[in-house]
Amino acid sequence: MATIVEAVNLRKTYLLGKVPVEALRGVNLKVEEGDFLAVLGPSGSGKSTLLNLIGALDKPTEGKVFIENIDISTLNDNQLADLRRRIGFVFQFFNLIPRLTARENVELSMAIVGFGKSERRKMAEELLETVGLKERMNHKPAELSGGEQQRVAIARALANNPKFLLMDEPTGNIDSKTANEILTLVKNLNEEKGITTIIVTHDQRIASQAKRTVQMLDGLIVKDVIN
Amino acid sequence: MNVNDVLSYAFGAIKLRKLRASLTTLGVIIGIAAIVALLSFSQGLQDTITVQLQKGFATKTLIVSPKGGLGGGEASIPLLVSDTDTIEKIGENVSAAVAIMQKTCFINAKGRTFTVNIIGVDFAKYQTIYESTFVAAEGNITSENDSVVIGARIHDPWQNGTIIADVGDMVNITWTKRSGTSQNKTYTGQITAVLKEIGGFNIGGPSDLGIYIPISQAQNFFETDECSTIIVLLENDDKATIDSVSEAIKTAFNNQVSVTSATAVLDIISSVFANVDFFLAGIAGISLLVAGVGIMNIMIVSLMERTREIGILKALGMKNQTVLMIFLSEAIIIGLMGSAIGIASGWGLANIVARVGIFGGRIQNGNQAAAAATQISITPVLTPTVFLGAFAFGIIVSVIFAIYPAWRASKLKPVEALRYE
Numbered sequence: 001m002a003t004i005v006e007a008v009n010l011r012k013t014y015l016l017g018k019v020p021v022e023a024l025r026g027v028n029l030k031v032e033e034g035d036f037l038a039v040l041g042p043s044g045s046g047k048s049t050l051l052n053l054i055g056a057l058d059k060p061t062e063g064k065v066f067i068e069n070i071d072i073s074t075l076n077d078n079q080l081a082d083l084r085r086r087i088g089f090v091f092q093f094f095n096l097i098p099r100l101t102a103r104e105n106v107e108l109s110m111a112i113v114g115f116g117k118s119e120r121r122k123m124a125e126e127l128l129e130t131v132g133l134k135e136r137m138n139h140k141p142a143e144l145s146g147g148e149q150q151r152v153a154i155a156r157a158l159a160n161n162p163k164f165l166l167m168d169e170p171t172g173n174i175d176s177k178t179a180n181e182i183l184t185l186v187k188n189l190n191e192e193k194g195i196t197t198i199i200v201t202h203d204q205r206i207a208s209q210a211k212r213t214v215q216m217l218d219g220l221i222v223k224d225v226i227n
Numbered sequence: 228m229n230v231n232d233v234l235s236y237a238f239g240a241i242k243l244r245k246l247r248a249s250l251t252t253l254g255v256i257i258g259i260a261a262i263v264a265l266l267s268f269s270q271g272l273q274d275t276i277t278v279q280l281q282k283g284f285a286t287k288t289l290i291v292s293p294k295g296g297l298g299g300g301e302a303s304i305p306l307l308v309s310d311t312d313t314i315e316k317i318g319e320n321v322s323a324a325v326a327i328m329q330k331t332c333f334i335n336a337k338g339r340t341f342t343v344n345i346i347g348v349d350f351a352k353y354q355t356i357y358e359s360t361f362v363a364a365e366g367n368i369t370s371e372n373d374s375v376v377i378g379a380r381i382h383d384p385w386q387n388g389t390i391i392a393d394v395g396d397m398v399n400i401t402w403t404k405r406s407g408t409s410q411n412k413t414y415t416g417q418i419t420a421v422l423k424e425i426g427g428f429n430i431g432g433p434s435d436l437g438i439y440i441p442i443s444q445a446q447n448f449f450e451t452d453e454c455s456t457i458i459v460l461l462e463n464d465d466k467a468t469i470d471s472v473s474e475a476i477k478t479a480f481n482n483q484v485s486v487t488s489a490t491a492v493l494d495i496i497s498s499v500f501a502n503v504d505f506f507l508a509g510i511a512g513i514s515l516l517v518a519g520v521g522i523m524n525i526m527i528v529s530l531m532e533r534t535r536e537i538g539i540l541k542a543l544g545m546k547n548q549t550v551l552m553i554f555l556s557e558a559i560i561i562g563l564m565g566s567a568i569g570i571a572s573g574w575g576l577a578n579i580v581a582r583v584g585i586f587g588g589r590i591q592n593g594n595q596a597a598a599a600a601t602q603i604s605i606t607p608v609l610t611p612t613v614f615l616g617a618f619a620f621g622i623i624v625s626v627i628f629a630i631y632p633a634w635r636a637s638k639l640k641p642v643e644a645l646r647y648e
Contacts, residue, residue, distance in 0.1 A: 095539045099239060111228055
């Protein structure tokens with residue numbers, strides 16, 4: 001299988017006030033197409049930082065990220081934006097635009113790419129149907145439950161046919177029953193549609209469902225297991 | 228992202244903060260309304276004055292007057308009634324020259340005393356120069372010795388039918404001669420004609436407030452041959468003619484007279500108005516700049532509130548220039564609405580002011596005669612230049628002040644923007 005994401009000796013140092021904090025201290029990781037990878041670890045172990053670097057939202061202090069064998073440090077702002085269009089992000093706090101309806105939120109990522117109105121509307125409806133939210137698509141985020149909002153976020157992430165999904169604590173903010181439903185959804189997407197998924201989580205249950213588990217501690221990968 | 232989507236996204240963001248957006252727009256409205264109201268009013272005033280002046284004196288005329296006059300300067304020779312001969316002898320391009328004598332006198336009518344301006348002219352010549360204004364509405368303008376011609380506002384000062392002097396009336400005109408002792412000089416004449424109403428200002432030309440007597444009578448009555456001005460009628464109003472005759476007259480009088488052309492006066496007035504317009508637009512422009520600062524302030528606040536939203540947009544792959552365009556579009560929409568409403572309300576304001584007459588509404592003729600002053604109403608004029616200029620200015624100011632916040636928004640780092648609380 002082709003390598004879709006590769007991290008080579010990634011280091012990231014933040015300045016917290018005047019104190020440098022090493023969030024990543026030399027991480028190496030390869031993710032193959034079709035993988036379902038869970039990244040586990042306590043708070044501050046560097047999992048979200050790793051996700052941001054892989055998702056081209058942030059730049060490493062040292063080391064390189066390759067996406068489909070392209071070194072993303074060589075890309076300019078516009079090329080990075082183009083790259084992000086093909087990466088599906090799902091965040092812990094959903095990050096939907098509050099004034100837009102569920103359908104409009106999904107449409108937005110397609111509007112950014114440049115799809116016409118009727119085309120993207122049709123696709124947004126299909127995606128919302130995939131995540132089981134078709135009948136709620138004209139509601140705004142404030143009118144939806146946490147689980148429903150996360151489904152909208154997943155539908156949005158799936159728009160534009162992403163190379164892979166990056167999920168940062170997707171179940172961290174919803175109850176366990178809904179979390180299970182979300183997990184099932186993600187798992188199905190991976191198994192049926194072959195969507196490569198990288199999930200950052202605290203949740204052991206998610207980890208146990210994943211095909212591969214990576215354990216992080218203090219900015220390093222300490223364990224990498226194929227389930 | 229296509230233009231439509233950018234605009235509708237920007238519009239959605241504005242709609243979300245209606246009150247704030249309306250207050251920001253109000254700033255632009257006030258600025259643009261001030262510009263449009265002041266300039267259309269000033270344009271109306273300028274048009275009115277120009278029209279009135281054109282009525283008041285023919286463009287084919289020159290006004291010759293003694294040099295110095297008000298404000299002193301070197302002493303000049305007096306201008307005499309007979310000097311018209313000198314001017315007429317210049318010949319080429321000069322059709323006629325008429326001397327005008329003026330003196331402030333009193334007349335008695337209907338038991339009251341009025342202060343009036345008595346003008347001595349050669350009726351026949353004066354008629355050839357001002358063929359459209361020195362025209363009788365009642366009676367006939369005849370050069371009989373004791374004939375008196377009066378302006379329309381002397382005849383009916385309040386324009387309500389209260390006639391104080393009419394054709395056929397005998398009038399006593401009096402002035403006080405002071406040489407050691409005071410001595411009243413009185414001239415008695417009969418009104419033979421009332422001029423038709425002229426309206427407007429008079430520089431050299433006939434006036435609604437004038438009382439005219441034949442020049443020979445005036446020379447005797449005023450006990451002098453000095454005249455205040457000589458009006459010269461030219462054959463045409465070409466600039467070359469005006470310039471050459473002006474020079475010839477100055478030369479003939481050894482540069483001791485000043486020559487003013489009606490056209491030159493109109494030019495001066497136009498240039499004065501251009502300056503006034505510039506000044507007014509400047510004042511109003513300042514209020515628009517204040518509105519611009521308001522836009523900038525609001526957009527920086529909005530930028531902070533929407534930092535996370537910008538982070539999301541960037542995570543979804545929106546390019547920096549698209550974020551920039553969204554913020555600039557918000558400013559363009561505000562500028563567009565502000566300008567449109569501003570122009571409409573400025574225009575409305577100018578018309579209300581003109582109708583109600585808060586700002587003068589009428590202009591009083593400088594001539595402080597007892598008879599009522601000439602009234603001129605001003606109709607505001609909105610020229611295409613002012614219209615388009617105000618529109619463009621409103622939008623440009625809005626956009627300029629939005630550039631910095633929009634640029635900052637576009638440069639936000641996605642990961643930091645997403646983390647922003």
